[in-house]
Amino acid sequence: MTTPALPPRTASVQPAGFPGEEYFLRLSDVGKRFGGVTALEGITLDIRRGEVLGLLGDNGAGKTTLVKVISGVHQPTSGEIRCTGEVTRISTPDRAHDLGIETVFQDLALVPNLPVADNFFIGREMTWNLVPGFIKVLKKREMERDAAETLKQLDIHIPSLRVNVDMLSGGQRQAIAIARAIRWKANLVILDEPTAALSVPEQNKVLELARRLASQGVAVIYITHNMDDVMRVTDRIAVLYRGRLACELRTAETSQDEIVGVIMSGKPPRRMADA
Numbered sequence: 001m002t003t004p005a006l007p008p009r010t011a012s013v014q015p016a017g018f019p020g021e022e023y024f025l026r027l028s029d030v031g032k033r034f035g036g037v038t039a040l041e042g043i044t045l046d047i048r049r050g051e052v053l054g055l056l057g058d059n060g061a062g063k064t065t066l067v068k069v070i071s072g073v074h075q076p077t078s079g080e081i082r083c084t085g086e087v088t089r090i091s092t093p094d095r096a097h098d099l100g101i102e103t104v105f106q107d108l109a110l111v112p113n114l115p116v117a118d119n120f121f122i123g124r125e126m127t128w129n130l131v132p133g134f135i136k137v138l139k140k141r142e143m144e145r146d147a148a149e150t151l152k153q154l155d156i157h158i159p160s161l162r163v164n165v166d167m168l169s170g171g172q173r174q175a176i177a178i179a180r181a182i183r184w185k186a187n188l189v190i191l192d193e194p195t196a197a198l199s200v201p202e203q204n205k206v207l208e209l210a211r212r213l214a215s216q217g218v219a220v221i222y223i224t225h226n227m228d229d230v231m232r233v234t235d236r237i238a239v240l241y242r243g244r245l246a247c248e249l250r251t252a253e254t255s256q257d258e259i260v261g262v263i264m265s266g267k268p269p270r271r272m273a274d275a
Protein backbone atom coordinates (compact mmCIF):
# COMPACT_ATOMS: atom_id res chain seq x y z
CA MET A 1 0.00 0.00 0.00
CA THR A 2 1.31 3.46 -0.83
CA THR A 3 1.61 6.06 1.87
CA PRO A 4 0.10 9.40 0.89
CA ALA A 5 2.41 12.39 1.04
CA LEU A 6 1.92 14.79 3.92
CA PRO A 7 1.98 18.58 3.49
CA PRO A 8 5.57 19.87 3.39
CA ARG A 9 7.42 20.75 6.55
CA THR A 10 7.47 24.49 7.06
CA ALA A 11 10.41 26.71 6.31
CA SER A 12 9.90 28.52 9.61
CA VAL A 13 11.69 25.79 11.55
CA GLN A 14 14.94 27.20 12.82
CA PRO A 15 18.06 25.59 14.20
CA ALA A 16 18.19 24.96 17.95
CA GLY A 17 19.54 27.99 19.77
CA PHE A 18 19.01 30.33 16.82
CA PRO A 19 19.07 33.87 18.25
CA GLY A 20 15.72 35.62 18.16
CA GLU A 21 13.80 32.49 17.21
CA GLU A 22 10.15 32.50 18.00
CA TYR A 23 9.12 30.17 20.77
CA PHE A 24 5.64 29.90 22.16
CA LEU A 25 6.59 28.22 25.44
CA ARG A 26 9.99 28.09 27.09
CA LEU A 27 10.41 25.63 29.95
CA SER A 28 13.38 26.33 32.21
CA ASP A 29 14.50 23.71 34.72
CA VAL A 30 10.95 22.47 35.23
CA GLY A 31 10.44 19.73 37.81
CA LYS A 32 7.44 17.89 39.20
CA ARG A 33 7.38 15.77 42.33
CA PHE A 34 4.45 13.72 43.60
CA GLY A 35 5.32 13.22 47.28
CA GLY A 36 8.50 11.15 47.14
CA VAL A 37 8.23 10.40 43.40
CA THR A 38 10.17 12.65 41.04
CA ALA A 39 8.21 12.53 37.78
CA LEU A 40 10.11 15.37 36.05
CA GLU A 41 13.44 17.00 36.79
CA GLY A 42 15.38 19.85 35.17
CA ILE A 43 13.37 20.01 31.94
CA THR A 44 14.60 22.88 29.76
CA LEU A 45 12.84 22.91 26.43
CA ASP A 46 11.47 25.35 23.86
CA ILE A 47 8.16 24.71 22.13
CA ARG A 48 8.17 26.62 18.88
CA ARG A 49 5.53 27.84 16.50
CA GLY A 50 5.31 26.18 13.12
CA GLU A 51 6.94 23.02 14.38
CA VAL A 52 5.79 19.52 15.25
CA LEU A 53 7.76 18.43 18.32
CA GLY A 54 7.73 14.69 18.99
CA LEU A 55 7.71 13.98 22.73
CA LEU A 56 9.05 10.46 23.16
CA GLY A 57 10.14 8.16 25.95
CA ASP A 58 9.50 4.77 27.47
CA ASN A 59 6.46 4.06 29.67
CA GLY A 60 6.67 6.17 32.81
CA ALA A 61 9.30 8.52 31.34
CA GLY A 62 7.19 11.58 32.21
CA LYS A 63 5.52 12.51 28.91
CA THR A 64 1.96 12.75 30.22
CA THR A 65 3.12 14.53 33.36
CA LEU A 66 4.87 17.14 31.21
CA VAL A 67 1.74 17.57 29.10
CA LYS A 68 -0.32 18.02 32.27
CA VAL A 69 2.07 20.70 33.52
CA ILE A 70 1.77 22.54 30.21
CA SER A 71 -2.00 22.21 30.08
CA GLY A 72 -2.62 23.48 33.61
CA VAL A 73 -3.62 20.15 35.19
CA HIS A 74 -0.49 19.93 37.39
CA GLN A 75 1.65 22.72 38.84
CA PRO A 76 5.41 22.32 38.50
CA THR A 77 7.23 21.99 41.84
CA SER A 78 10.28 23.82 40.46
CA GLY A 79 11.39 25.86 37.47
CA GLU A 80 9.70 28.42 35.30
CA ILE A 81 7.54 28.59 32.19
CA ARG A 82 7.59 31.53 29.80
CA CYS A 83 4.82 32.08 27.28
CA THR A 84 5.85 34.36 24.40
CA GLY A 85 8.44 36.00 26.63
CA GLU A 86 6.45 36.46 29.84
CA VAL A 87 6.87 34.29 32.91
CA THR A 88 3.48 32.60 33.13
CA ARG A 89 1.75 30.43 35.69
CA ILE A 90 -0.53 27.97 33.90
CA SER A 91 -2.57 27.54 37.03
CA THR A 92 -5.66 25.75 35.64
CA PRO A 93 -6.85 24.10 32.42
CA ASP A 94 -8.98 27.22 31.83
CA ARG A 95 -5.88 29.37 32.01
CA ALA A 96 -4.20 27.06 29.46
CA HIS A 97 -7.25 27.50 27.25
CA ASP A 98 -6.98 31.27 27.53
CA LEU A 99 -3.37 31.03 26.39
CA GLY A 100 -4.51 29.02 23.35
CA ILE A 101 -3.22 25.65 24.57
CA GLU A 102 -5.47 22.80 23.40
CA THR A 103 -4.85 19.22 24.44
CA VAL A 104 -6.39 16.42 22.39
CA PHE A 105 -6.47 13.19 24.37
CA GLN A 106 -7.34 9.90 22.73
CA ASP A 107 -10.66 9.39 24.50
CA LEU A 108 -11.37 12.53 26.46
CA ALA A 109 -11.24 14.99 23.59
CA LEU A 110 -15.00 15.36 23.11
CA VAL A 111 -18.26 14.94 25.00
CA PRO A 112 -19.67 11.66 23.64
CA ASN A 113 -23.39 12.25 24.20
CA LEU A 114 -23.49 15.63 22.47
CA PRO A 115 -23.77 16.26 18.72
CA VAL A 116 -20.73 17.22 16.67
CA ALA A 117 -21.72 20.86 16.31
CA ASP A 118 -22.28 21.29 20.08
CA ASN A 119 -18.87 19.78 20.75
CA PHE A 120 -17.32 22.49 18.63
CA PHE A 121 -18.71 25.17 20.90
CA ILE A 122 -18.45 23.76 24.41
CA GLY A 123 -17.83 26.68 26.75
CA ARG A 124 -18.09 29.13 23.85
CA GLU A 125 -21.70 28.65 22.79
CA MET A 126 -23.30 31.17 20.46
CA THR A 127 -26.46 32.51 22.09
CA TRP A 128 -29.01 35.25 21.74
CA ASN A 129 -30.93 36.86 24.59
CA LEU A 130 -34.59 35.83 24.65
CA VAL A 131 -35.13 37.82 27.84
CA PRO A 132 -32.09 40.10 28.25
CA GLY A 133 -30.15 39.19 31.39
CA PHE A 134 -32.30 36.13 32.07
CA ILE A 135 -32.85 33.64 29.25
CA LYS A 136 -30.30 32.82 26.60
CA VAL A 137 -31.10 30.63 23.61
CA LEU A 138 -28.49 28.64 21.70
CA LYS A 139 -28.00 29.65 18.09
CA LYS A 140 -28.10 26.05 16.88
CA ARG A 141 -28.22 26.83 13.17
CA GLU A 142 -25.31 29.27 13.29
CA MET A 143 -23.20 26.85 15.32
CA GLU A 144 -23.90 24.06 12.85
CA ARG A 145 -23.08 26.25 9.90
CA ASP A 146 -19.84 27.40 11.51
CA ALA A 147 -18.76 23.84 12.41
CA ALA A 148 -19.65 22.61 8.91
CA GLU A 149 -17.57 25.36 7.34
CA THR A 150 -14.49 24.52 9.45
CA LEU A 151 -14.80 20.79 8.70
CA LYS A 152 -15.22 21.49 5.00
CA GLN A 153 -12.11 23.66 4.88
CA LEU A 154 -10.15 20.79 6.41
CA ASP A 155 -11.68 18.22 4.09
CA ILE A 156 -13.12 16.24 7.00
CA HIS A 157 -16.26 14.32 6.08
CA ILE A 158 -18.80 13.67 8.85
CA PRO A 159 -22.19 12.21 7.81
CA SER A 160 -24.21 14.59 9.97
CA LEU A 161 -23.31 17.24 12.51
CA ARG A 162 -26.45 16.35 14.44
CA VAL A 163 -25.32 12.84 15.36
CA ASN A 164 -23.81 12.35 18.79
CA VAL A 165 -20.06 12.02 18.84
CA ASP A 166 -20.25 8.49 20.29
CA MET A 167 -21.70 7.34 16.94
CA LEU A 168 -18.50 8.34 15.12
CA SER A 169 -15.29 6.41 14.52
CA GLY A 170 -12.15 7.11 16.56
CA GLY A 171 -10.56 8.85 13.60
CA GLN A 172 -13.57 11.06 12.97
CA ARG A 173 -13.56 12.08 16.64
CA GLN A 174 -9.87 12.84 16.56
CA ALA A 175 -10.29 14.88 13.37
CA ILE A 176 -13.13 16.88 14.97
CA ALA A 177 -11.06 17.56 18.09
CA ILE A 178 -8.20 18.86 15.95
CA ALA A 179 -10.60 20.87 13.76
CA ARG A 180 -11.99 22.47 16.92
CA ALA A 181 -8.47 23.48 17.96
CA ILE A 182 -8.00 25.07 14.53
CA ARG A 183 -11.39 26.82 14.75
CA TRP A 184 -10.42 28.50 18.02
CA LYS A 185 -7.02 29.49 16.68
CA ALA A 186 -4.91 27.53 19.11
CA ASN A 187 -1.30 28.56 19.66
CA LEU A 188 -0.27 25.10 20.83
CA VAL A 189 -2.01 21.79 20.14
CA ILE A 190 -0.91 18.75 22.14
CA LEU A 191 -1.79 15.36 20.67
CA ASP A 192 -1.28 12.55 23.21
CA GLU A 193 -1.06 9.26 21.29
CA PRO A 194 -3.68 10.40 18.78
CA THR A 195 -3.47 7.51 16.32
CA ALA A 196 -3.20 4.59 18.74
CA ALA A 197 -6.59 3.06 17.95
CA LEU A 198 -7.19 4.26 14.39
CA SER A 199 -7.42 2.64 10.95
CA VAL A 200 -4.65 3.46 8.48
CA PRO A 201 -6.61 6.10 6.50
CA GLU A 202 -7.67 7.73 9.78
CA GLN A 203 -4.07 7.75 11.01
CA ASN A 204 -3.02 9.46 7.79
CA LYS A 205 -5.70 12.09 8.27
CA VAL A 206 -4.51 12.91 11.80
CA LEU A 207 -0.88 13.12 10.66
CA GLU A 208 -1.93 15.37 7.80
CA LEU A 209 -3.87 17.65 10.16
CA ALA A 210 -0.90 17.86 12.54
CA ARG A 211 1.31 19.01 9.65
CA ARG A 212 -1.34 21.43 8.50
CA LEU A 213 -1.52 23.01 11.96
CA ALA A 214 2.25 23.48 11.95
CA SER A 215 2.16 25.02 8.47
CA GLN A 216 -0.33 27.57 9.84
CA GLY A 217 2.21 28.57 12.50
CA VAL A 218 0.73 26.56 15.38
CA ALA A 219 3.11 24.80 17.77
CA VAL A 220 2.32 21.07 17.92
CA ILE A 221 3.46 18.50 20.50
CA TYR A 222 2.99 14.96 19.26
CA ILE A 223 3.28 12.01 21.66
CA THR A 224 3.53 8.56 20.17
CA HIS A 225 5.27 5.21 20.48
CA ASN A 226 4.96 4.69 16.71
CA MET A 227 8.35 5.34 15.07
CA ASP A 228 6.92 5.54 11.54
CA ASP A 229 4.64 8.37 12.67
CA VAL A 230 7.60 10.06 14.36
CA MET A 231 9.61 10.05 11.13
CA ARG A 232 6.67 11.22 9.03
CA VAL A 233 5.22 14.01 11.13
CA THR A 234 7.82 15.55 13.46
CA ASP A 235 10.41 18.25 12.81
CA ARG A 236 12.19 17.82 16.13
CA ILE A 237 12.18 15.20 18.84
CA ALA A 238 12.58 15.50 22.62
CA VAL A 239 13.29 12.23 24.40
CA LEU A 240 12.48 11.89 28.09
CA TYR A 241 14.18 9.28 30.20
CA ARG A 242 13.13 8.71 33.81
CA GLY A 243 11.82 12.25 34.12
CA ARG A 244 14.82 13.97 32.54
CA LEU A 245 15.34 15.32 29.04
CA ALA A 246 17.79 12.84 27.54
CA CYS A 247 18.28 14.53 24.21
CA GLU A 248 16.80 16.74 21.50
CA LEU A 249 17.13 15.54 17.91
CA ARG A 250 16.30 16.96 14.53
CA THR A 251 14.16 14.43 12.65
CA ALA A 252 15.90 15.05 9.32
CA GLU A 253 19.27 14.24 10.92
CA THR A 254 18.40 11.08 12.81
CA SER A 255 17.03 7.57 12.22
CA GLN A 256 14.55 5.25 13.89
CA ASP A 257 17.41 3.15 15.28
CA GLU A 258 19.12 6.18 16.76
CA ILE A 259 15.88 7.39 18.38
CA VAL A 260 15.14 3.97 19.85
CA GLY A 261 18.72 3.89 21.20
CA VAL A 262 18.16 7.17 23.05
CA ILE A 263 14.78 6.06 24.39
CA MET A 264 16.32 2.85 25.79
CA SER A 265 19.64 4.23 27.10
CA GLY A 266 18.69 7.78 28.09
CA LYS A 267 21.95 8.94 26.46
CA PRO A 268 22.47 11.12 23.36
CA PRO A 269 23.81 9.32 20.29
CA ARG A 270 27.61 9.02 20.19
CA ARG A 271 27.87 11.35 17.17
CA MET A 272 26.48 14.13 19.37
CA ALA A 273 28.68 13.30 22.35
CA ASP A 274 31.75 13.47 20.03
CA ALA A 275 30.70 16.76 18.47
Ligand SMILES: Nc1ncnc2c1ncn2[C@@H]1O[C@H](COP(=O)(O)OP(=O)(O)OP(=O)(O)O)[C@@H](O)[C@H]1O
Nearest residue numbers: 034037038039057058059060061062063064065066
Ligand atom coordinates in the same frame (compact mmCIF):
# COMPACT_ATOMS: atom_id res chain seq x y z
N1 LIG B 1 -0.54 11.68 40.11
C1 LIG B 1 0.60 10.99 40.29
N2 LIG B 1 1.01 10.62 41.52
C2 LIG B 1 2.16 9.95 41.72
N3 LIG B 1 2.99 9.58 40.73
C3 LIG B 1 2.64 9.91 39.48
C4 LIG B 1 1.44 10.64 39.18
N4 LIG B 1 1.37 10.84 37.83
C5 LIG B 1 2.47 10.27 37.32
N5 LIG B 1 3.24 9.72 38.30
C6 LIG B 1 4.52 9.04 38.10
O1 LIG B 1 5.35 9.84 37.29
C7 LIG B 1 6.10 9.05 36.38
C8 LIG B 1 5.85 9.54 34.95
O2 LIG B 1 4.53 9.13 34.54
P1 LIG B 1 3.87 9.59 33.18
O3 LIG B 1 2.45 9.19 33.20
O4 LIG B 1 4.17 11.03 32.96
O5 LIG B 1 4.67 8.71 32.11
P2 LIG B 1 4.49 8.61 30.52
O6 LIG B 1 5.82 8.96 29.93
O7 LIG B 1 3.32 9.38 30.08
O8 LIG B 1 4.26 7.04 30.32
P3 LIG B 1 3.32 6.23 29.25
O9 LIG B 1 4.11 6.13 27.98
O10 LIG B 1 3.19 4.90 29.91
O11 LIG B 1 2.03 6.97 29.11
C9 LIG B 1 5.71 7.61 36.63
O12 LIG B 1 6.67 7.02 37.49
C10 LIG B 1 4.36 7.74 37.33
O13 LIG B 1 4.15 6.66 38.19
Ligand SMILES: [Mg+2]
Nearest residue numbers: 060063064065
Ligand atom coordinates in the same frame (compact mmCIF):
# COMPACT_ATOMS: atom_id res chain seq x y z
MG1 LIG C 1 1.46 8.82 29.18
